[in-house]
Amino acid sequence: MMLGKTAGGLFWMCRYLERAESVARLVEAGWHMALTQSASADSNEWESILITAGILDAYKQKYDTFATANVVNFMLRDRDNVSSVMSNIELARQNARMVRTALSSEVWEATNEAWMTLREILARPVTDRNLHDTLATIRLNSSVVRGALHGTMLRNDIFAFARLGTFIERADNTARILDVKYYVLLPSAAFVGTSMDNAQWEVILRSVSAERSYRWVTAGDSSAKGIAEFLILDARMPRSVAFCISKVRQYLGHLAEEYGTRLPSHDLADQLDARIRNTDIEAVFQTGLHEFLGEFISDNIRLANHIERDFRFYG
Amino acid sequence: MSSPPPSFDEMLQGPDQVRDPYSVYYDWFSHDDLRRLQRKSREAEAFFRRIGITFNVYGQQEADERLIPFDIVPRIISAREWSRLERGIEQRVRAINAFLHDIYHRQEILRAGRIPQHVIAGNEAFTPQMIGVTPPGRVYTHISGVDLVRTGEDDFFVLEDNVRTPSGVSYMLENRETMLQMFPELFTRLKVRPVSAYPQLLRRSLSDCAPEESPNRKPVVAVLTPGIHNSAYFEHAFLADQMGAELVESHDLRIVDGHVAMRTTQGYQPIDVIYRRVDDAYLDPLTFNPESLLGVPGIMDVYRAGRITIANAPGTGIADDKALYSYMPDIIEFYTGERAILQNVPTWRCSEEESLAYVLAHLNELVVKEVHGSGGYGMLVGPAASKKELARFEAKLRAKPANYIAQPTLALSTVPILTKSGLAPRHVDLRPYVLVSPNRIEITPGGLTRVALKKGSLVVNSSQGGGTKDTWVLGD
Secondary structure, X not given: OOEHHHHHHHHHHHHHHHHHHHHHHHHHHHHHHHHHOOOOOHHHHHHHXXXXXXXXXXXXXXXXXXXXXXXXXXXXXXXXXXXXXXHHHHHHHHHHHHOHHHOOHHHHHHHHHHHHHHHHHOOOOOOHHHHHXXXXXXXXXXXXXXXXXXXXXXXXXXXXXXXXXXXXXXXXHXXXXXXXXXXXXXXXXXXOOOHHHHHHHHHHHHHOOOHHHHHHXXXXXXXXXXXXXXXXXXXXXXXXXXXXHHHHHHHHHHHHHHHOOOOHHHHHHHHHHHHHHOOOHHHHHHHOHHHHHHHHHHHHHHHHHHHHHHOOOOO | XXXXXXXXXXXXXXXXXXXXXXXXXXXXXXXXXXXXXXXXXXXXXXXXXXXXXXXXXXXXXXXXXXXXXXXXXXXXXXXXXHHHHHHHHHHHHHHHHHHHHHHOOOOHHHHOOOXXXXXXXXXXXXXXXXXXXXXXXXXXXXXXXOXXXXXXXXXXXXXXXXXXXXXXXXXXXXXXXXXXHHOHXXXXXXXXXXXXXXXXXXXXXXXXXXXXXXXXXXXXEEEEOOOOOOOOHHHHHHHHHHHOOEEEOHHHEEEEOOEEEEEEOOEEEEOOEEEEOOOHHHOOOOOOOOOOOOOOOXXXXXXXXXXXXXEOOOOHHHOOOHHHHOOHHHHHHHXXXXXXXXXXXXXXXXOOHHHHHHHHHOHHHEEEXXXXXXXXXXXXXXXXXXXXHHHHHHHHHHHOHHHEEEEEOOOOOEEEEEEOOEEEEEEEEEEOEEEEOOOOEEEOOOOEEEEEOOOOOOOOXXXXXXXXXXXEEEOO
């Protein structure tokens, strides 16, 4: 027996944690690009990163230019930015406090400590000199929470709701990263093979921490199509759309088993998972990469809404 | 201004003249390294922060979550001292439950003239909605936290009975946990009675008070919290967790088929016992406070039908109302036929003309309390107050005398705390926690010792700079 509110709290706690990680990763990718490009080229990159994070408008209300220091601080620590790493960690902890009775003490303490640590290091502006360490600290802290979650939580409905939050959020993040950059992945793009292209691919892969695994899978043979295939359809890649949606389906399956009932969200997840599994990259490009990703993003949102309703998160 | 009377120190009667209960501890302390102990003290703070034992301070938006300072020197009570306290507390709690049943039914005590009618009739804490209602198991105060102070070897006074929703028990438990981790060697030298069973006892005690008829096979217990922004939220979550009960807010609850039910991932599930940590006014907007967005509409109808246990019962506040406090010795005698074992602090009721005159003439010696105040707010400590504060209170007293009671400034006992330069005496009080169920009264050995960290201060409330100590009751 579990309160609907608790299920919702677990779901959102993990969504916010995942989102915090994702935003930090975007900063890392943008920062890498800014370091390796000429000073004039990087401003464009930050703009598309802000679009990916869904915070371009909010950013523009505060700043006129895409100066690296401004973007980095806005994304990592600005409290006016509801999607900053700090805001997300704050929200994750708030949800964790709300569902504290459902968490192992290790998970709660790891979350609380992540919040205390980040609140301290993000209290001061992040500069060139400490950005690397700051990002490393964020990564380390979210790893500790994840480790505690895996190592200490009972595999019951509590765990299922937490994981559903993680994978719904992650699927959304990966799809958005690809969608903002879909034009550099089109086979017809005019600048195929240019160094500009390579840099763009690098940003995409870094945004999902996949630069090494992709090289490993393709033995160094990069192509636009290969990257799209890897991040959408490769079920071995833990941030791919296919991987995330199969996990969503799996954990919804656990809930169906534990509760002994199938609900609309089960059917929806099955359909979505089947659609991703039964397609190939040629078909995706035929539909249109942008159209395909747009459709997935809205289906994924619909699925999340159904989960919230089916399990009575809010009443 | 009168200088404060000398205080009784519970550890030291003079240089190296250690009172019995502290002898083993003092010996250990004197042989330990002061710097090591100070380091331990800092470790304790980090530990508390990590597990999130924090509280939110009312009216201080900036200091979002604060820690109640913890002092590593335990407060030690001998087995003999404790057994007397225990008998006194039990007597008091028994009398209070009998009083509450009486005051909401036949009102024998008023008919007998032991308490004047007006003290009840004009009292906001008296809850007419409870007239004629008998709670399941006839228990009113399932949980209470009796505030005790000491002024001498054998002099214990009850300051307040706290029978609404007393807090602090999580600190009692975490303080012990911390001490066990930091100083395991002490617990092998001394037989300290454990407190860790409290959550299980609470669970059992609440279950024993469940309504007899229930759709559930085993009583379902829920802790009702105002939410994560409440100052005591940590404790609500902690107790729910330790009891294996659900932690609910009022919007998780509604009335379904004549029962209080909570919204779960699989629909509404009836519950039997609500350990509520909200005030009466926020229980049922239909009954108590139509303006309230909080509360569960209709819960009082279910309660009157005997299908839900609310702990503590609505309306218990009349028993710990400060206007009634001075009648406690009569109340105890009336219902138990015995004299009160624990003393009441002499109290002037400012509603009475002669008393008011006395209080106004001796304001700088007295402690004046607001009848409905709590947490140390709206209180005047005469000997410590400035001329301006005294004048302000005098005006308040003259304007609304019935709002105040006054008591002598007690020379609260002291127990040393660890400071930079070693041990230093500070004033303390003690809040033992009492559980009542139809078959037994359970008092956890010890309780929460609160300590005024500022030198000379008599205000121990955590909201006003007080700290806490672990409290040890020694075994025989």
